[in-house]
Amino acid sequence: MSSSPQLLIFDVNETLLDTKAVTAAINKELGNSEAAGKWFQSLLHYSLVETVTGDFADFSQIADACLEMTAKNYGKDLSAEKREIILSEFKKLSPHSEVFEGLQRLKNAGFIIVALSNGTLETINDQLKYAGINQLFDRIFSIQSIGKFKPHPSTYAYVLDKMEISSDKVLMIAAHPWDLVGASRAGLQTAFIKREGKSNYPLSPKNDFEAENLIQLSNLLIH
Amino acid sequence: MSSSPQLLIFDVNETLLDTKAVTAAINKELGNSEAAGKWFQSLLHYSLVETVTGDFADFSQIADACLEMTAKNYGKDLSAEKREIILSEFKKLSPHSEVFEGLQRLKNAGFIIVALSNGTLETINDQLKYAGINQLFDRIFSIQSIGKFKPHPSTYAYVLDKMEISSDKVLMIAAHPWDLVGASRAGLQTAFIKREGKSNYPLSPKNDFEAENLIQLSNLLIH
Numbered sequence: 001m002s003s004s005p006q007l008l009i010f011d012v013n014e015t016l017l018d019t020k021a022v023t024a025a026i027n028k029e030l031g032n033s034e035a036a037g038k039w040f041q042s043l044l045h046y047s048l049v050e051t052v053t054g055d056f057a058d059f060s061q062i063a064d065a066c067l068e069m070t071a072k073n074y075g076k077d078l079s080a081e082k083r084e085i086i087l088s089e090f091k092k093l094s095p096h097s098e099v100f101e102g103l104q105r106l107k108n109a110g111f112i113i114v115a116l117s118n119g120t121l122e123t124i125n126d127q128l129k130y131a132g133i134n135q136l137f138d139r140i141f142s143i144q145s146i147g148k149f150k151p152h153p154s155t156y157a158y159v160l161d162k163m164e165i166s167s168d169k170v171l172m173i174a175a176h177p178w179d180l181v182g183a184s185r186a187g188l189q190t191a192f193i194k195r196e197g198k199s200n201y202p203l204s205p206k207n208d209f210e211a212e213n214l215i216q217l218s219n220l221l222i223h
Numbered sequence: 224m225s226s227s228p229q230l231l232i233f234d235v236n237e238t239l240l241d242t243k244a245v246t247a248a249i250n251k252e253l254g255n256s257e258a259a260g261k262w263f264q265s266l267l268h269y270s271l272v273e274t275v276t277g278d279f280a281d282f283s284q285i286a287d288a289c290l291e292m293t294a295k296n297y298g299k300d301l302s303a304e305k306r307e308i309i310l311s312e313f314k315k316l317s318p319h320s321e322v323f324e325g326l327q328r329l330k331n332a333g334f335i336i337v338a339l340s341n342g343t344l345e346t347i348n349d350q351l352k353y354a355g356i357n358q359l360f361d362r363i364f365s366i367q368s369i370g371k372f373k374p375h376p377s378t379y380a381y382v383l384d385k386m387e388i389s390s391d392k393v394l395m396i397a398a399h400p401w402d403l404v405g406a407s408r409a410g411l412q413t414a415f416i417k418r419e420g421k422s423n424y425p426l427s428p429k430n431d432f433e434a435e436n437l438i439q440l441s442n443l444l445i446h
Contacts, residue, residue, distance in 0.1 A: 034257035041264035046424065048271035049401045052375045053408045057426055065425040069400070072422035152275045177292070178272045185276040199295035201269065202288040203280055 005171035005189055005221070007163055008106060009156075010137075012117040012124055015175040015193055017093040017131055025086045026067070030074045039070040044178070047118060047149040056147045059118045063087055091123060095131040096195070102214025103136040109222045116141045116159055116172075118149050139163070151182020171208070173217065177201035191217055228394035228412055228444070230386055231329060232379075233360075235340040235347055238398040238416055240316040240354055248309045249290070253297045262293040267401070270341060270372040279370045282341045286310055314346060318354040319418070325437025326359040332445045339364045339382055339395075341372050362386070374405020394431070396440065400424035414440055 013019055019040075026036035043059075043066045050056055057065075064083050071078040078086075107113055114137060117124045121142035128134035141162070143155045150156075160167055172183030173191040175198050180190040184205040191209035192200065200207075211217040236242055242263075249259035266282075266289045273279055280288075287306050294301040301309075330336055337360060340347045344365035351357035364385070366378045373379075383390055395406030398418040407413050407428040414432035415423065423430075434440040 032257065034255065034261065037261055038257065038264060041261060041268060045264060045268040045271065046401065046426075048268065048275055049374055049404055051275055052271055052371075053405050054376070055408060061426065068425050069422055073420045148275075151272055153277070178269065181272055182276050185278065197296045199292055202291050203269075203273075203284065 005111070006169045007112045007114065007165050007171070009114050009116050009159055009170060009172045009183075009188075011150075011172075011174035011176060011179050012115055012119065012127060013090075013093075014195055014198075015173065016095055016099050016115075016133065017127060018096050019090075019093060021093060022086070022089045025089050029078065029082070029086060030071055030076055032074060035070065035074060039066055042066045042070060051148045051152055058120050058144070059149070060087065060090075060120055060123060063090075090119075091126045092130055093127060095133055096213065098213045098215045099131075100133055100136075102218050103133060105215070105218040106221065107136055109218070111221070112138050112163070114139045114141060114159065114163065116143070116150070116155065118143050120144055150179055151185075153182065153186040156183055156186040156188055171221075177204050180204060180207060191220075193217065228334070229392045230335045230337065230388050230394070232337050232339050232382055232393060232395045232406075232411075233326075234373075234395075234397035234399060234402050235338055235342065235350060236313075236316075237418055237421075238396065239318055239322050239338075239356065240350060241319050242313075242316060244316060245309070245312045248312050252301065252305070252309060253294055253299055255297060258293065258297060262289055265289045265293060274371045274375055281343050281367070282372070283310065283313075283343055283346060286313075313342075314349045315353055316350060318356055319436065321436045321438045322354075323356055323359075325441050326356060328438070328441040329444065330359055332441070334444070335361050335386070337362045337364060337382065337386065339366070339373070339378065341366050343367055373402050374408075376405065376409040379406055379409040379411055394444075400427050403427060403430060414443075416440065 023036040027033050043063050046062050067083050124140055124142055141159050143149055146154050146158045148154050167187035171189040174180055175193045175195040177200050181204050184190050189208040192207045194212055209220050246259040250256050266286050269285050290306050347363055347365055364382050366372055369377050369381045371377050390410035394412040396414040397403055398416045398421050400423050403413040404427050412431040415430045417435055432443050
């Protein structure tokens, strides 16, 4: 049995923040209710294309490039200006309704709380501040410091190194199975938050915790 | 200016073979005309999740796992049997209409022609045989031999090693920008086949050749 975690690493987009404002803007612009889903999948794919080919570009640059490409694949031409307006929605996302209370309960219970996102450090800082939850984090990390995207093992190892803690005392919390696959293979414990439309990747190692939201998770973690 | 290529490496799915039978089967089963597109994107993403986390599963296993997950994300439960029936369509794809003639013209002009796919060797062999184009290939490669998925540089390097040829004499041909990004960064020349609904990834290095289909490509390559 794993030891009780001391450090909680939170993924940001979808896990803490509700991305429906971005989704709605893209679906409206491309005239298809599934367009944003395809765009986000291609963004995740191309971030790893950069990583496996030994290259790097900011997540926001890749997001923009994928939006341009996805639009063309739907037969639309989105100007750089229009793409910028759409993607600026990323910095104005609301937290899921239970996130503030959930984080506060975990903080009050003595857990160390950090964020780790594929976004740029500037974006993550802006996002958490806009969402009104930045003060609940002990530290905020971007994969920019490593030059590889999650779920590359270096991204988790970097946080452990900076926080001076061993992997068995760390819990990665995400609404994305691929993030948890990487964390688990890097030796961390994992918690899957089953946000709407998310389900486990069948080839994943078993998660240590599964919950509908952060309140449920806090009930599982606080004894 | 690059030297004239001697070895042509062809990607298989979408580039040579028309995947609409698989697409139609998935979209029908999940009741959404974009479901197959999202499934294929997640398959590409999870193949690289395996590669960056240092693990490996057959492409067909990942395809099945992603189909199960994608179905759940649409609120549907697909049985293993049903998934197997759907994915068996992969082995019965027709080539795009101009592929046989295009490959034959390139072969007659003296190019060495090989295939390199993320699929298992068994699947690729079955696919090219069913499509009636297997005899046009000098050799057929699967990334299974390397244990990493395209566009990891090792996959292209493996083919070059086996064919005993230097990268500057090799042209990678694909309908997928991510495949060409990898090939280009591994030092190969690239040709983008602009199949329906495909467009360049804006952060790609410039392709050496771009064509609507293999006949157009053969016109660019044969002098």
